[in-house]
Amino acid sequence: MYDSINTIDGLLRSAALERNDEVALADAPNRTDFFEGNSQRWTWREVNSIVQSLATQLHNRGVRAGGAVGIQLPNVCELIFTILACIRVGAVAVPFPIQHRNHELRSGLSTAQIQLFVTANRSDRTDQVKTVAALLAEFENIKLATFGADAGEVNLHLTPEPAEDKAYNHASPDDIATICWTSGTTGVPKGVPRTHSMWLASSRVQVDELSISSSDNILCPFPVVNMAGIGGMLMPWLTVGASLILHQPLDLTVFLKQIQTEGITYTVAPPPLLNMLLRNEELLNSVDLSSIRIISSGSAPLDPWMVKGWQDRNIEIVNVFGSNEGAALLSTMRSVPDPEERARFFPQPNRQGVSIRIVDFATEEEIVESRRPGELRFAGPTVFSGYLQSAGDEFDTDGYYKTGDIFQWADTSSSSRLLQFVDRAKDIIIRGGMNISAAEVEALIASHQDVLECAVVSFPDPDLGEKVGVFVVPIENTIPDLPAIVNFLRTLEIASYKLPERLEIIDALPRNAVGKVTKSDLRQKWRT
Secondary structure (H helix, E strand, O other): OHHHOOOHHHHHHHHHHHHOOOEEEEOOOOHHHOOOOOOOEEEHHHHHHHHHHHHHHHHHOOOOOOOEEEEOOOOOHHHHHHHHHHHHHOOEEEEOOOOOOHHHHHHHHHHOOEEEEEEOOEOOEOOHHHHHHHHHOOOOOOEEEEEOOOOOOEEEOOOOOOOOOOOOOOOOOOOEEEEEEOOOOOOOOOEEEEEHHHHHHHHHHHHHHHOOOOOOEEEEOOOOOOHHHHHHHHHHHHHHOOEEEEOOOOOHHHHHHHHHHOOOOEEEOOHHHHHHHHHOHHHHHOOOOOOOOEEEEEOOOOOHHHHHHHHOOOOEEEEEEEOOOOOEEEEOOOOOOOHHHHHHEEEOOOOOOOEEEEEOOOOOOEOOOEOOOEEEEEEOOOOOOOOOOOOOOOEOOOOOEEEEEEEEEOOOOOOOOEEEEEEEOOOEEEEOOEEEEHHHHHHHHHOOOOEEEEEEEEEEEOOOEEEEEEEEEEOOOOOOOHHHHHHHHHHOOOOHHHOOOEEEEOOOOOEOOOOOEOHHHHHHHOOO
């Protein structure tokens, strides 16, 4: 179906025509815990009709093709409808994570040249509308639009109107559809413009490699504001006309209940959650997970025992590496059958127009031999064209996007070349001149039975420059200490210089708006 559709709105119209009265979209059952209004379910015909209504409301308030609309809403249907309504008008949807506050919003409003900002009060932010209104007062010509009783200058509502085939703008595949934001781990978040064609290309990767179809029920716990939520969930949903079930926030009880009651076939989950569930037989056996065929996971190296453990339960764990900028690697059961290899390696992408290379940081030489780390670079139809207000240094002279991530060609017995993630370029600890991969040590420590999740960071040393430290979130009712962790690592026979020399127990790792651990916060704790 999707080969003949070349815009996001075209996908929606096609799905509405073909799927009509089948369930398309549903709120989380606990919606009232974080947003006003009861949980609702919508058919494809109703989704198309409500998007048309919202598009009319936006158009009547002056939103036009090329204009930018900021959106800050949790994972509720209103978020999906607003993104799609902006696109139907021809405007650029600019979703912000709900965790963003004035510092991030102020930068984004200016950078993306927002003309309308859509938000609403929430139970955890009852002053949201008031706070945003005060911020918008610093800018000229940015109107405030809200859902709910606390209206701004514009009150929006989900009232279906006749599903006429009306388009306010016939978008081109090369028109910008969205602006998303990088995680901002090293500074203010950067704006990532993505066109219709980029999103459709990303969607095809997911649909083809994960075999997603209209019969799938997709559970989306990621915020629909970036590549994970839009590229990994929203776009495949539109592409094949599946059912999309929203989840917000990550509430384990609700999440597991949704899998069971909604017959979820595909979802995503962070590695610590998958590790914890496998270690909790009582909880795992109390839930019917028989409908699930695939769970994607990533953002950190996967534990081989975990991938194998789920596969033994007839659930495929897909190892995912991706970015808002459009670099994407997926390791599936089809491409890497061995679960232990799938946890550690990615196949070289075999997609039309996609090209990758590993490059030496110092010499810019392309690396072809195994076990020699370098920077992963990416080119192809999924890759963006540059940041807003770009300095131009995100691409090399051959047009490859410089991911900043360290990979190497793996030395395996596989018949095809496999890639191995080594670390972020800025996440290497240098102890006495020896480079240590924080990700490698984290993966080993995370396999300890008393560790739920961990983060390995450096701390300063006057003699060696840096030493290895670890922050640990323990399994409930356990308190792992440094000697226990070191002794455990020694049994794995790793080099002594990689052993942590400091450990701190914490309740939770600090994370930014899109779920990445903010290691700068952890390093700062040991510098003050």
